[in-house]
Amino acid sequence: MTIPLPIPPCANRDGLSGLSCERFEYASTMATTLLAPVKTERQILEHSMSEDDPNANTQLPSEVGEQPRWGPRHRGAQELAELYSPGKRLQEWVCVVVCCTLCACAGFLMARYIHADASLLLAAIAGVLTADFASGVVHWAADTWGAVDLPIIGKNFIRPFREHHIDPTSITRHDFVETNGDNFAITIPVLARIVWQLLMYDVFTIQEQFHWIAYWYLCCIFVAMTNQIHKWSHTYFGLPAWVVWLQEWHVVLPRRHHRIHHVAPHETYFCITTGWLNWPLEKLHFWSTLEMIIEALTGCKPRADDMKWAQKRS
Numbered sequence: 001m002t003i004p005l006p007i008p009p010c011a012n013r014d015g016l017s018g019l020s021c022e023r024f025e026y027a028s029t030m031a032t033t034l035l036a037p038v039k040t041e042r043q044i045l046e047h048s049m050s051e052d053d054p055n056a057n058t059q060l061p062s063e064v065g066e067q068p069r070w071g072p073r074h075r076g077a078q079e080l081a082e083l084y085s086p087g088k089r090l091q092e093w094v095c096v097v098v099c100c101t102l103c104a105c106a107g108f109l110m111a112r113y114i115h116a117d118a119s120l121l122l123a124a125i126a127g128v129l130t131a132d133f134a135s136g137v138v139h140w141a142a143d144t145w146g147a148v149d150l151p152i153i154g155k156n157f158i159r160p161f162r163e164h165h166i167d168p169t170s171i172t173r174h175d176f177v178e179t180n181g182d183n184f185a186i187t188i189p190v191l192a193r194i195v196w197q198l199l200m201y202d203v204f205t206i207q208e209q210f211h212w213i214a215y216w217y218l219c220c221i222f223v224a225m226t227n228q229i230h231k232w233s234h235t236y237f238g239l240p241a242w243v244v245w246l247q248e249w250h251v252v253l254p255r256r257h258h259r260i261h262h263v264a265p266h267e268t269y270f271c272i273t274t275g276w277l278n279w280p281l282e283k284l285h286f287w288s289t290l291e292m293i294i295e296a297l298t299g300c301k302p303r304a305d306d307m308k309w310a311q312k313r314s
Helices: 029-034 041-046 075-082 086-113 118-144 153-166 168-173 176-200 203-232 241-248 255-259 278-283 286-298 304-310
Strands: none
Touching: 075 153, 075 304, 086 153, 086 176, 086 203, 118 153, 118 203, 118 286, 153 168, 153 304, 168 203, 176 203, 278 286
16 A cells, blocks of 8 residues: 655745654754755654664554565565675775775875865865765756666666665665765766876976866765765764764764655755755755656656655565
8 A cells, every 4th residue: 555645746845844753863953953944844754764763664653554664674675685786796896996096096196286275175165065966966866767677777876776765774784885886986087087187297287277186086085975974864873973073063964954855755855965955956946847847858757666666565
């Protein structure tokens, strides 16, 4: 049986309704008050997995059926987890090793040109914002379109997104390689270009272009770390104090902030590096507008494959 989800469409959501929920205790109180959420506390409670009781698949009594709605016992989540292959594992290992090697080489070669000034700070901020927006675009595209049965990209790249929505805390059981392999892969071409520039360009040219090089390098660092930050946003126990501090001050994606995305049907707050761009993009109806355009042009329904896997409970 499909449980109804009385959530307004993306372009017609209300703001904070004032409802409180004593069942939720969040470390990130600062991040909660900085940006008004687009989901109410009741929507978060009723239409997302209770992650602060990890993998217990906690649900309201009115929502509980014979088959789990979320969590590691969900049939769809189990089927998707079984699709993780040795070939995929090898690809992740190779990408992690290559990315770390290129990152270390680029950092070593850049060290002699670093001068602390305002333009370097601007490059860092621009890198963070670019990475946050890029994380949103990739996250939205993989969540909203495509299917697990597509050749090559389906099982290798779309599958983790489907699994994550029906077993959100599965990411906390993934090791460093499985968590970060795909993000590291994205950065390899850019890091290789940076290393090539630093080795082949003359000193004057490097100095002239250094802030652009720094921007792309820092952007790669933030992109590479995005899924690790995402993993932290689902981890409610055992996080280092410095990570919790970064979450509380919304330097990286806070746990409470990311819970908004995990309210079914997962159609908002896609940026997962810092989450800084989520609120403005939501107020601009950025994602819903893109979805309307694509649906009008192609006839494809947003999140059709995501819903198919969510309904595989037995």
